[in-house]
Amino acid sequence: MAKAGLLILTSPxxxxxxxxxxxxxxxxxxxxxxxxxxxxxxxxxxxxxxFIQPVSSTQExxxxxxxxxxxxxxxxxxLDIRVLLSHLCKDPSIDIFKPYSVKKEITVWMTDxxxxxxxxxxxNVAFIKALQNAFTxxxxxxxxxxxxxxxxxxxxxxxxxxxxxxxxxxxxxxxxDRLHNGHKSLLTECCMRCDNKLTVGITxxxxxxxxxxWELMEPFSDRKAAMANFVSDVKPSISLExxxxxxxxxxxxxxxxxxxxxxxxxxxxxxxxxxxxxxxRNFKELEMVVIDLVDDACRADDEEEKVSSSSKRKxxxxxxxxxxxxxxxxxxxxxxxxxxxxxxxxxxNVCSELEKLGAKVINCDLLGHKxxxxxxxxxxxxxxxxxxxxxxEDGKINRKQLxxxxxxxxxxxxxxxxxxxxxxxxxxxxAIAQHKAGCEQNKRSKPAESRGx
Numbered sequence: 001m002a003k004a005g006l007l008i009l010t011s012p013x014x015x016x017x018x019x020x021x022x023x024x025x026x027x028x029x030x031x032x033x034x035x036x037x038x039x040x041x042x043x044x045x046x047x048x049x050x051f052i053q054p055v056s057s058t059q060e061x062x063x064x065x066x067x068x069x070x071x072x073x074x075x076x077x078x079l080d081i082r083v084l085l086s087h088l089c090k091d092p093s094i095d096i097f098k099p100y101s102v103k104k105e106i107t108v109w110m111t112d113x114x115x116x117x118x119x120x121x122x123x124n125v126a127f128i129k130a131l132q133n134a135f136t137x138x139x140x141x142x143x144x145x146x147x148x149x150x151x152x153x154x155x156x157x158x159x160x161x162x163x164x165x166x167x168x169x170x171x172x173x174x175x176x177d178r179l180h181n182g183h184k185s186l187l188t189e190c191c192m193r194c195d196n197k198l199t200v201g202i203t204x205x206x207x208x209x210x211x212x213x214w215e216l217m218e219p220f221s222d223r224k225a226a227m228a229n230f231v232s233d234v235k236p237s238i239s240l241e242x243x244x245x246x247x248x249x250x251x252x253x254x255x256x257x258x259x260x261x262x263x264x265x266x267x268x269x270x271x272x273x274x275x276x277x278x279x280x281r282n283f284k285e286l287e288m289v290v291i292d293l294v295d296d297a298c299r300a301d302d303e304e305e306k307v308s309s310s311s312k313r314k315x316x317x318x319x320x321x322x323x324x325x326x327x328x329x330x331x332x333x334x335x336x337x338x339x340x341x342x343x344x345x346x347x348x349n350v351c352s353e354l355e356k357l358g359a360k361v362i363n364c365d366l367l368g369h370k371x372x373x374x375x376x377x378x379x380x381x382x383x384x385x386x387x388x389x390x391x392x393e394d395g396k397i398n399r400k401q402l403x404x405x406x407x408x409x410x411x412x413x414x415x416x417x418x419x420x421x422x423x424x425x426x427x428x429x430x431a432i433a434q435h436k437a438g439c440e441q442n443k444r445s446k447p448a449e450s451r452g453x
Contacts, residue, residue, distance in 0.1 A: 002143070004104035005031035006135060008052075010040045010113040011149055013064045019149050020071040027110060028076040030145045034104050036135075037068065037083045042092070046115055048126055052134040054092035057192055060161035061088060065188055066292065069181040073307050074297040081181065085191050085235040090163055099136050103233050106138040110145045117146050167259040167287070170194040171252055173201035173245060173267075175208060177217045177309035179226040182264075182294040187231055189291050190262045197239040199258070200227060201250035212310040216321070220244055252286070253277045261286040264293055266306075334360070334436055360435045364424055367431070371423040372397045378423035385415055 007027055009016060016023070027035055039061065043053055055061065065083045072081040087097050109131065111117065120127045131138050172190045176183055190198050204220045211217065218226075224242045231240050243251055252258060252274045263271040268290055275285045293306040303311040330336070337354065341347050351361045371378040374395050382402070383391060390402045406413040 001032045002030060002106075002108040003033040004036070004102075004106050005034075005108040005110060005145075006036045006038065006106045006131075006138065007147070008038045008040055008109065008111040008113065008116065010043050010046075010111065010116065013039075013041050013060055016041075016112075016149065017064060017067055020068055021075050023112070023147055023149065024068075024071050024075045024079070024081070026147050028079050030108055030110065031079065034080040034082060036100075036102055036106065037081065038087070038100075039064070039083070040113075043113075044115075046113070046119065048119065048123065048130040051116060051119070051130070052087065052097055054087050054089050054097055056092055056161075057088040057090060057164050057166075058161035059164060062164060062189065062192055066185050066294075069185045069188070070294050073181045073294055077181070077298055077307075081184070082230065082234050083184075083188060085188065086237050088192060090166070097134070098237070099134055101136045101236065103229060104137070106135060106142060108143045108145060109138070110147050112147045112149045114146075117144070120144055164192055165287075166193050166195050168194075168196045169199070169258050170197075170260045170262060171199045171201065171250075171255075171258045171286070172262045173203065173250055173252075173270075175203050175211065175217065175309055176200070176223045176227045177211075178312045179223075179230060180307050180309065180312060182307040183227070184230060185294055186262060186264065186291060187227070188234070189289060191231065191235040191238055193260055193262065193289060194238055197241060198231065199241045199243060199251060199255075200231075201243050201245040201252075202227065203246075204244050205246040207246055207248075213313040213317075216313040216316055217309075249274055249277055253281060253283070256281075256283045258286055259284075260289060262289045262291065264291055266293060331436075334432065334439065336432070362428055362431045362435075364428060367424045367427040368420060370427060371420050372399070376423065378419055381419045382416070385419065386412075 005027065007023075009023075024035075038052065039055055040052060042055060043051055068083060069081060072079060082102075084100055084102075086100065128138075128140055128142060131142070132140070170190050170193050172186060174183065174186065187200075190200075202220060202224055208214050208217055217223075224244075228240060228242055231238065245251075248270055252261065256278075261271050261274060268288070271286070271288045271290075275288070278285055295305060296303065296307045296311060299305065299311060300314075303314060337359070339347050339350050339354075351359075351363075355361050370376075372382070373379060374397075379397065382397060386402060386405060390398055390405070392398045402416070406416045
């Protein structure tokens with residue numbers, strides 16, 4: 001399986017639209033990591049010198065690309081799909097195709113065109129050289145895979161559709177955490193609308209703490225790099241300016257030269273707020289382009305209906321997200337796992353699952369009660385510190401009476417914790433040692449049992 005591949009689609013977009021899930025599924029069997037897609041719906045009689053041509057940047061093309069990212073999320077959300085955009089233009093008759101220099105080496109190419117397949121089979125070496133002229137990072141040893149979408153159409157051009165309105169300077173904002181197909185659809189709209197400079201505001205700081213599981217968000221530098229990598233890959237001709245933002249507006253209320261802002265249905269209200277602020281500063285209002293959200297067919301019941309970074313962060317729960325630190329001073333056996341959390345956070349459920357897998361669970365809440373037992377060092381220290389008034393007639397610590405004392409005075413609570421916590425730690429260590437000894441005894445006894453049988 002190739003890590004990166006190129007898919008050249010030549011069938012009419014209206015014909016391909018319903019076949020996208022099948023096309024992506026077949027491509028995902030051939031490519032494991034990154035799939036570059038080049039749309040060539042106008043090429044019906046390709047030659048070695050003209051099988052990659054400029055394509056009109058229309059509403060239909062834009063909608064098809066959105067559908068492609070949607071299908072990608074539904075069929076194979078782990079596949080990094082990147083639809084190439086530099087050859088999409090207002091007037092293909094005067095625009096000149098400029099070769100792509102994609103980030104990853106392409107080692108397999110695919111197409112739905114029988115004519116391109118025939119060219120490959122008849123003039124293999126010349127065809128690879130022609131591919132390398134169009135895509136500079138394609139391997140000379142690239143393999144070929146044909147994707148059969150049915151009877152090849154014979155229309156001489158792409159379907160008639162309204163050209164996209166474009167602007168010199170476009171702005172967009174978002175978290176861009178763990179870049180997904182929703183982000184790609186948004187950035188694709190920006191790239192198709194932008195003639196010159198694209199400014200991307202990337203949220204950071206306190207603003208991000210309103211997000212679900214913000215603690216698992218990637219650092220700003222990683223989010224910036226992933227966004228820039230995608231944009232420069234699909235449309236290298238664009239001038240990209242990433243900006244770190246800490247408020248809802250970013251550069252939109254300080255730069256009068258923007259003409260367009262791209263938002264989603266979810267952030268449309270924020271676009272309206274931007275224009276209100278621009279009016280206060282006598283800036284021209286931004287034309288607002290609104291895109292649809294990308295539905296997430298793979299979502300769990302507790303996840304958002306759209307493809308979102310929040311859902312991706314939820315899916316990280318229970319996985320190892322960073323290497324374990326080396327602690328040579330700790331015994332390797334038994335391996336210790338600390339389960340912490342507030343009330344009703346799921347500690348008992350986690351411990352129950354670990355116990356099913358064979359783990360020994362030591363409940364520190366129960367050990368805390370044991371630390372108060374009469375005759376223990378902690379018991380004696382508590383009576384010495386707080387007096388006989390916290391002892392019942394039966395000699396046991398009256399936890400209710402003790403609680404009234406310590407929760408009324410933080411200093412008293414700190415004194416109690418300094419007595420009880422070390423005692424719980426000691427009891428836990430004793431329980432761990434006892435468990436370890438039992439495990440070692442079982443290991444020694446098993447061979448003897450086997451010999452006896």
